[in-house]
Amino acid sequence: MKFYQLILYLLSINLSVAQIAFDNEAEALGVEIICGNTLFGNGVSFFDYDNDGWDDLTVATADGDPIRFYKNINGNFVEQTLNITNNNWRNKQVNWVDIDNDGDNDLFVTSDTSINRLYENLGNMILQDITTSSGMLSEVLVTYGASWGDYNNDGFLDVFLSNRDTTIPNVLYKNNGNNTFSLVNTEADLITTGTLSFCSAFIDYNKDGFQDIYVANDKVEYPNSMYKNNGDGTFTEVGFETGTDIAIDAMSVTIGDYNSDSWLDIYVTNDVVGNVLLKNNGNGTFSDVTLSSNTVMNSVAWGSVFLDAENDGDLDIYVSAEHDGTVSGYLSSALFTNNNDEFILENEAIPDDYAISYSNAIGDIDNDGYPEILVNNINHDNIFLWKNNSNNTNNWLKVKLEGTISNRNGIGSMIEISVNGEKQYRYTLNGEGYLSQNSASEIFGIGDATVIDYVKVNWLSGTEDIFYNVSPNQNLKIVEGSSLSIEESNTSKIKLFPIPTTEILNIESSLHIEEVMVYNLLGEVNISTHVYKNEISLDVTSLKPGIYFLRLSSNSSQEIMKFIKK
Numbered sequence: 001m002k003f004y005q006l007i008l009y010l011l012s013i014n015l016s017v018a019q020i021a022f023d024n025e026a027e028a029l030g031v032e033i034i035c036g037n038t039l040f041g042n043g044v045s046f047f048d049y050d051n052d053g054w055d056d057l058t059v060a061t062a063d064g065d066p067i068r069f070y071k072n073i074n075g076n077f078v079e080q081t082l083n084i085t086n087n088n089w090r091n092k093q094v095n096w097v098d099i100d101n102d103g104d105n106d107l108f109v110t111s112d113t114s115i116n117r118l119y120e121n122l123g124n125m126i127l128q129d130i131t132t133s134s135g136m137l138s139e140v141l142v143t144y145g146a147s148w149g150d151y152n153n154d155g156f157l158d159v160f161l162s163n164r165d166t167t168i169p170n171v172l173y174k175n176n177g178n179n180t181f182s183l184v185n186t187e188a189d190l191i192t193t194g195t196l197s198f199c200s201a202f203i204d205y206n207k208d209g210f211q212d213i214y215v216a217n218d219k220v221e222y223p224n225s226m227y228k229n230n231g232d233g234t235f236t237e238v239g240f241e242t243g244t245d246i247a248i249d250a251m252s253v254t255i256g257d258y259n260s261d262s263w264l265d266i267y268v269t270n271d272v273v274g275n276v277l278l279k280n281n282g283n284g285t286f287s288d289v290t291l292s293s294n295t296v297m298n299s300v301a302w303g304s305v306f307l308d309a310e311n312d313g314d315l316d317i318y319v320s321a322e323h324d325g326t327v328s329g330y331l332s333s334a335l336f337t338n339n340n341d342e343f344i345l346e347n348e349a350i351p352d353d354y355a356i357s358y359s360n361a362i363g364d365i366d367n368d369g370y371p372e373i374l375v376n377n378i379n380h381d382n383i384f385l386w387k388n389n390s391n392n393t394n395n396w397l398k399v400k401l402e403g404t405i406s407n408r409n410g411i412g413s414m415i416e417i418s419v420n421g422e423k424q425y426r427y428t429l430n431g432e433g434y435l436s437q438n439s440a441s442e443i444f445g446i447g448d449a450t451v452i453d454y455v456k457v458n459w460l461s462g463t464e465d466i467f468y469n470v471s472p473n474q475n476l477k478i479v480e481g482s483s484l485s486i487e488e489s490n491t492s493k494i495k496l497f498p499i500p501t502t503e504i505l506n507i508e509s510s511l512h513i514e515e516v517m518v519y520n521l522l523g524e525v526n527i528s529t530h531v532y533k534n535e536i537s538l539d540v541t542s543l544k545p546g547i548y549f550l551r552l553s554s555n556s557s558q559e560i561m562k563f564i565k566k
Contacts, residue, residue, distance in 0.1 A: 019392045020310045020337065020349035022373065026385035029365065030077040031070055033383045035376055036062030039112075040144075040198075041302065041358025043093045043435030044376045044383075048072075049105050050125055053475070055363035055439045059376060059383060063090035063113065075366035083127055089114040093146045093199075093435045097157055100179055101408040110143040112164065120179060135180045141168055147431035149202030149211045150175075150407050150460055151188075152233055155545070157407045157430070160213055162197035170197050170215065189234045195222040201253040201432050202412060203264050204229075205242070206284050209462065211412050216250035216268055223247040224268065243286045246276050252434035256306030257425040258293075258315045259341045262416070264427055267317060269301035269434065272330070275319070294343045299323055299331040303360040303434035307371045309349070311394035311445025313424060314338040318350075320357035320375055320434075333357065333375075355380040363439035369396035369473060371443050395472040397452060400441040401428060404480040404500040404566045405461040405545055409440065412460040417470075418453035419446045446472055462521075463547055463564065481547075481564035494552065500564035507536040507552070515553040520546065540565055 026032070035042055042060035049056050054072035061067060066087040070077040090113045096105040104121035111117075118134050119127040132138065145162035152158070156175035163170050169192050173181035185192060196218040202211040210229035217224055223245040227235035239245030246268065254267040263280035270276060274296035278286040290296050300322040306315045316337045323330040333353045336343035347353065355377040362371045365387060375384035397417065401410025415426045426442040446452065452470040457478055459465070465483040470476065481500045495508045507513070512534060518527035526543055540548075543565040552559045 019390055020335075020346060021389045021391060022309075022350045022386040023389050024352065024384050025387040026382050029075070029385060029387070030079075031057065031383065031385055033059050033061070033068050034381065035059065035378055035383065036065055037379050038062040038090060041378055041435070042091060042376055043437075044359045044361045044374050045094045045096060045437035046361040046363030046372075046374045046439050047096045047105075047437050048440060049096045049107075051103070051105065054367065055365065055441070057374060057385075058094045058096070058437075060091040060094050060109070060435070062378075064088050067091055067094060067109065072365065080125075082125060084119065085129065092144050093431060093437075095146055095148060095431050095437055097148050097159075097430055098408040099157060099175060100177075101156065101403075103408060108146055108159065110146050110161065111140070112142045112144060113140065115140055116143050116146075116161070130179060133180070135176075135182060136173060137171070137183070141165075141171065144197070145199030145431060145435060147200045147202055147213070147429070148409075149213070149412055149430075151202070151211050151213070151229055153210065153460055155403070155405060155407055155461070157409065157411060159431075160200050160202070162199050162215060163194065164196050164198060164218060165194040166196060167194045169194055170200070184233075187233065189236065190227065191225070191237065195225065197222075198251050199253055199431075199434055201255050201429060203255050203266070203427070204412070204414075205264055205280060205286075207263070209460070211460070214244065214253050214255075214266060216253045218249055218251070220247040220249065224250050242284060243288075244278055246278075246288070248273060248276065251302045252304050254304045254306060254317075254433050255427055255429060256315050257427070258306065258317075258338060260314065260422070260424055262414075262423065262425050267295070267304055267306070269297075269304050269319060271300045272298055274298050275301050275304070293341065294345070295336050297321075297331060297334050298329075299334070301334075302358040303375075303436055305360055305362050305373070305433050305436070305438065307362045307373070308443065308445040309335065309337065309371065309388070310390050310392060311370060311396045311443075311447070313419070313422065313445050313447050314341075317343065318360060318362075318373055320360045322356055322358070324356050325354035350386060353384065353386075355384065357384070359435040360433065361436040361438050364398065364441065364443065367398075367475065369398055369443060393448075395446045395449060397444045397446065397455070397470065397472050398441045398475045399426070399444070399455065399457075400475065400477050401457065401459075402477065402479045403459060403461075405463060405547065405564055406459040406480055410457075410459070410480070414458045415442055416456040416458070417444050417446075419449045421453070441475065461547065484562050484564065494559055494561060496550070496561060496563050500566040501540060502566050503539065503541045505538045505540050505550075505563060507538060507550075509534050509552060509559075511552060511554045511557065511559065513552050513554055515551075517551040517553070518543070518548050519551070520548055
C-alpha cells in the first residue's frame, strides 16, 4: 500500500470511530430489568407489538419471574402488564407474529423447562391462551429458538422450533390458516432425531422463491443443517453440498447481505475457536470468509445481529458474549464495522459493555432512523439498552411491510434500494440471531445522498412493488400491491382502485373500453365481459386471493395490467 493510501485508510478508521457512539440509557429511558441466572440466557424482542409506530421491548426472564413488556411512548418506556396467566416459567424465545393475518400481533413463547405457549391477540392487546386448541404439542420439547416463515407460500406463517436435545427432534408446524397448526416433520422429510439445536432462520439462499431453513447445532458431532425447500412441501438436507455444514459449537444464525450482492450471507457464533461468516457465492454454495473478513472474535459468543450502525450504507455486526471483561483475552462483546466488506473491531464505540450477555436485537427507540441495540444480560444490575448517539448527519430510510397476499408481517420479502446506482438489500425475518426478534422496520443508511433512486419489494407471493425517487429520512410503509394501482402507457392512462381489492375493482380509463378480461397466472380466464364505457366497477368477489391480469380492449388498442385480489 502506498504511503498516502495508508494515511487515508487510517484517517477513515479514526473518523469512523468518532462518528459511531452508543450509550447505555436503559435506566434513563425507564427500563429496569434484572433477568436473573438462566442457563444460556433468555430472549429479547425489539418489536412494535401494538402497531402504534414505536418499537416496544419484550424481555424473557429466569424461572419464577414474569416476561416483561415495555411500551414505547414517544421514545420512553413504560412497563405494561398483559393478561398472561401463570407467567413465571423459564422462557427462551419471545415472538410477536400475526398468525391469522388479522392485523394484530399474537405472542409465541418457548421454554426449555415448560411447554411452548401461543397467545392470540383478540385486539387492543387482549391475549388469549390458545395453546391447547392450536394443536401444538403439550409436551416439554426443550425448545430454544422459534423462527417464522411461510415454507409453502400459502400466505400464513409457519414456525420451526429448535429443540436442544439429543432425542427430541426439531419441529416444523404448518399454519392451517385457522389458528391451528399441524406437525409436518414426516411429510416435509425433516430429520427425526435430536441435534442439540439452538436456533434457526428461514432463508431463500438460492433465490428460487421458496424459503429454506438453516439450523445452528450446538456440538461438533452435529454439523449445522441446511434444509433446501423443494417447492412441493418437502425439504432436502444440503449442508454438505452448500458448504454450510460447519461443525462447531454453533449458537446463532444471523442472516444479512453484508457485501450487497443480493445473495444472503450467514453469520454463526461459536466459542473460543471463533465465529464463522459464510459468504453466499450465488451458485448454491457458501464460502467461509471469516479470516479474510476479520470477524472471528475468539470469545464465547452468542447473539449477533447485522445493522448499519452509522447509516453509511453497509452492514456492520454486533455480537454478545458470555464474558464480562474480567478475563484477559476474552471479549465481552464486539462491534465489527464494515469497511469495503472487511471488518474492523471498534469496541470503543460501545463503552462499558461488560456483562455476561446472550441475546440481542435492534430497533429504533425514537424514530430518528438510527438503530439501537437491546441486550439481555444474566446476573447483572440491568439489561443494556444501547442508544445510538452517533455524531453524523447521514440520511436514512425505514421500510415497514404489510402483506395482502403474502403473510401480513411481510416475512420472507426482499427489499432492495438503489442510491446513485449502488444497491442495498434487506431480507425480512421473524425469530433470528439467538433467541431474538428485531424491529419490523428495516433501516437503510444512505450517507449524504438526498434521494433514493428506487425502493423495490419482492414479496413471497411473487408480487413486485417498486417506487421511484423516494425521499430519505422517512418511515415508509409499503402495502403489497400498492404500486400496481396506476400504470401509464403511450396510448392511455388507466387507474385501478382500490389495490388490493376485495369485492369491487374500479377502472377509470381514457380508452372507451369494449371488453374486460381477467385471467390468472396460469392464463386461465376467470372473468370476461363486454362493456362500452370509460368507467367500470368490476365485481371480483368470486376470485380467490391472488395476483391477476386485467386485459382492457377497444377498437384501437389493448392494455394489460396487474392487480391483487385480497
